[in-house]
Amino acid sequence: MSHPLEQSLIELLGGLLLLTVFAMLSIRRIFSMIRIFVLQGLILSASTFIVGLVSGEKHLLFQAFITFFLKVVVLPFLLFRLVQRLRLRGDVEVVLNVPVTMVTGIFVVIFSYAVASPLSQMAMTVSRGLIGVGLATVLLSFLVILTRRKAVTQVLGLLSLENGLLFSATNATYGMPMIVELGVALDVLVGTLLFGVFFFQIRESFENLDLERLERTWED
């Protein structure tokens, strides 16, 4: 490798990204989850920025700035305001208990590392070893969505999933074309706004954000 320092810095950031998803899995409070999401966005934009510097791809730098603006500034602001207006506080209800979720998470990581290792041998990018980390982030975010009941935390899982996808794309192929990135960023923003409206609707109809109640009404 011609960039040993940047290389190990990117690897370090990849490891930290994985750590934030595990923190999301294990944490019980909504506010802390949003804070971890901010941290995740910060790590993602830093790693995108460094990959952009190393590879010389200009659009990755733009993407890093968009990621920073959207995921460290705008989305957390929206989410914090939403949580405050919905007056959600206290513990998130989890479906599985935390140690079981974490052990499942370990297996998910092993699985995605195993799946990604042939992929990363084919890729030609600087940071190809990190495809496994990106895949693990995606699958662990699925796990976050699966193990949470509240709508807000499920949306946080979805956003973290999108982070994982972006990370994989950056490290596997130096990102998607600029127009796709912009589209995705706009989609995420609009999606979060729509979800905000949905939350109010759900709560007005069912007096709760617990999504299990939605399933129950179908049976009644």
Place this chain on the structure above:
Amino acid sequence: MKSFWVFLGSSLAKMVLVVFLAPLFVGWLNMVRALMANRTPPGLLQPFKDWGKLFTKEIIIPEGSSMLFRWIPRIVFSLLLMSSLLVPMTEPHDDGWVFGDALVLIGILSLVRVLMSLGAMDSGTPFGGIGGRREMMVGFLAEPATILVIFTTYLVSHSTMTFVTADSLQSGSILPTPSLVFGGLSFFLILLGENARMPIDNPATHLELTMIHEAMMLEYTGPSLALMEWASAIKILVYLLMGIGLFFPWGVTGGPGWSGLLPAFGMLAGKLFMAGAILGVFETLVAKLRIFRVPEFMTLAFLLAILGFLSHFVLET
């Protein structure tokens, strides 16, 4: 290869140093905790004063306890002193004369744990029993994580000897690899659990339902109590030295000569100073976990250790 007498002399010197450094560190830690809680801190030498006073008092042996109870403070103290020889302090590589690697160190530490629990159960009081059992629970949850952390450092440095690990890391890049970051975080959690620090156990409480470590100490009096407290101070110092040796070894001397010893000792003192400050602040900020959340905490340590282990294969090969 050093001669036997040099080895003996340096080992004795190291033991004496550890014996006097441990109370100093605990004193510093208590000072930080007091400052964080807006209390007037006790002096740095307060542990010496406390334990010195205890040494002048008589030993009261609980009725019905066996010889084990009388001997355990001395055995525990000497075992922990012995374990301090296995962690790097100011010398990186003691060729040939080191009698064990990190796994031996873990073995000695778990032997200490078993002996302390036995001693606590020996007097037959319910509190001792509770403390001993809880200590064993925390220990058996922490041990696999510790061994995995050791294996992770083994993968990086190809040796389980703490001295060699410190040596090879010292010559490597200053930027930590992901596996060492995970390993270091995991080791920090293990350190808190094994030394009965704040999220697991409050070292300053005597509240019956929550204490782990203090419950085991309840029956000891006078010099026995002083020895036990001193031993736990040495234990936390040994864990810290191990952590420093495995994850922050920079500044340990390169050569065997005397000239590097003084700056290395300065670096060590600085690192311990920082460690005490971080530990004290951390302990003030977190709330104590319920005892049933302890497995969760230790699962987190185990998980981080596994992640470090895996990351080495995926990211660093």
